Amino acid sequence: MDSEIFYQDAVKLAQLIRQREISPVEVVQAHLDRIEAVNPRINAVVTIADGAMEAARAAEAAVMAGKELGPLHGVPFTAKDSLDTAGVPTQRGSPIFAGRTPDVDATSVARLKAAGGILLAKTNxxxxxxxxxSDNLLSGRxxxxxxxxxxxxxxxxGESAAIAAGMSPLGLGTDLAISVRGPAAQTGITSLKATHGRIPMTGIWPRAPRRFWHVGPMARSVRDIALAYSLLTGPDGADAFASSTVSFDVGVGRSPARxxxxxxLVEPGFGPIDPEVAATVQAAAEALAGVGCIVEPVRIPALERDFALDVFNRLHVMEMKPAFLEATAGRRDDELYVMARTMLATPDTSMKDYIEAEQAAERLRDGFADYFQRFDALLTPVLPIPAHKHGVSTFLINGQTVDATYLQGATVPLNLTGLPGLSIRFGSSHDGMPINVQLVSSWQAESTILHLAGLLESASQFHGLRPAL
Structure with a gap:
């Protein structure tokens, strides 16, 4: 197997295919071989897409015929197994949906295909x-x-692990409170949760509460994230939240005139943060200052007044239960795993607490609006700790014992407010695990954090590191 193929990013692969230096068949086959070699130990890929090689041969024929090629022509991509994929099982990590095969692609999947991308596999x-x-009764851990x-x-x-291990150059994940940015941080790749409504959620389940859900690209390079983002945005006529259109250079974000x-910001406002993570955020701040940004430590009073994780928990208990109830309408409770059982057993939020939480969420939005009157971006941790061992439910972080939900402390504010956030590696723990930082911009200002991410990527000694597999 040629690591020069399966560890290339999507932009480079598309370029090599366009220049006829490599064929789509070779690219897809290299990734299939890589899956066969390493997936048994990682269990990131749960289904290989039927038709991937057939699509690769068609893509190769188009190149040889001199046809017009899309920006991802012949490049494989993967998708989390909650995104509908026509003719390929979408089983949502549950025996309840085992064998479920949609007839229509999710909008995000369809848009990558329309750009020439080839669906390779579904991930755990x-x-x-x-x-x-990422653990369940259907496909395991x-x-x-x-x-x-x-x-x-x-x-x-599963998506983050597949990309980090070279099984896929580009993927699609979803994010309710942490789920695109956190996994990227735990595996050292890059991901983007765009402004809420930038990318339609059509064809993705569950959609409740859709006002907090996002779908976003995951990759190993900032330029791949920028390209995928440009292809995924815009209304589709089905998701009413997806109403804004974006147009920008598909490089790594514009370079501002000033x-x-x-x-x-590390603390306060996000809960306790491990010293190695805090040091990585500070190092990223110093790197941005070193390339001409105006950088200073800040505090955001709104985050200190209303702890976003508490606000989110009070809201989502009420709003997520219908999704679980839909799944268990056939009285299949015995096929549920830990989290669904926990959610169904959780007492409903009182109406008084629910209304107070809604008001707190509005205060958080106002607090960020005030902050972005004075700053273009915010730099924070993604996670309070590097990737942890399997099955741990409590953590001792910087002298404070917290439960596992606290891992969402720095990411969930962006879901409550709809702000965009980008996760990118800029450090390593004492035992070699990746540490990412989070870049946040004001609503619909993704070009700012893509620009900053490009600067950090260029300055990082950790970009391009690969796990030993």
Whole structure:
């Protein structure tokens, strides 16, 4: 197997295919061989897409015939197993949906195909996409390619592990509170949760509460994220939240005419943060200052007044239960895994607490709006710790014992408010696990964080590192 193929990014593969230096058949076959070689240990891929090689041969014929080629022509991509894929099972991590095969692609999948991409495989997730580890009764547990005893995260953990291990150059994940950015941090890849409504959620389940759900690209390079983002955005006439259109250079974001003002924040507001993670955020801040950004430490009072994780928990208990009830309408409770059982057993939020949580969410939005009057971007941790061992439910972080939900402390504010956030590696723990930072911009200002991510990628000594598999 040629690592020069399966560890190339999507942009480079598309370029090589367009220049006839490599064929789509070779590219797809190299990734299929890579899946066969490493997936048994990682369990990131749960279904190989029937027709991938047939699509690769058709893509090769188009190249040889001199036809017009899309920006991803002949490039394979993967999708989390909660995104509908026509003719390929979408089983949502549950025996309840075993064998379920949609007739129509999710909008995001269809858009990557329309750009010439080839669906290669579906990737693992927690049951119904609801947890921070990718484990379920149907397809089992995914492992982190950097250390098989650690998790690649959730809910897009199979996707993050597949990309980090070279099984896929580009993928699609979903994000309710952490699920695109957290897994990227645990495996050292890059991901983007765009402004809410930028990318339609059509063809993705569950959609409740859709006002917090996002679908986003995951890859090993910023330029791949930028290209995928440009292809995925815009209304589709089905998801009413997806109403805005974006147009920008598909490089790594525009270079502003003036220095970018960046605030960086570790604590307070996100819960406790491990010192190695805090040091990585500070190092990223110093790197941005070193390339001409105006950088300073900040505090955001709204995050200190209303702890976003508490606000989210009070809201989502009420709003997520219908999705579980839909899945169990046939009285198949015995086929549910841990998180679904936990959710169904959780008492409903009182109407008084629900209304107070809604008001707190509005205060958080207002607080960020005030912050972005003075700054162009915010730099934060993604996770409070690097990837942890499987099955851990409590953590001692910087002297404070917290439960596993606290891993969402720095990511969930962006789901509550709809702000865009990008996860990119900029550090490593003492035992070699990746540490990512999160870049946040104001609503619909993704070009700003793509630009900053490109700067960090260029400055990082960790970009391009690969797990030993």
């Amino acid at each position: 997730l927690p049951e119904f996409s609801y947890w921070i580890e 995914s492992n982190n390619p950097w250390n098989l005893e650690r998790t690649p995260g959730g809910s897009s953990g 220095p970018v003002r960046v605030g960086w």
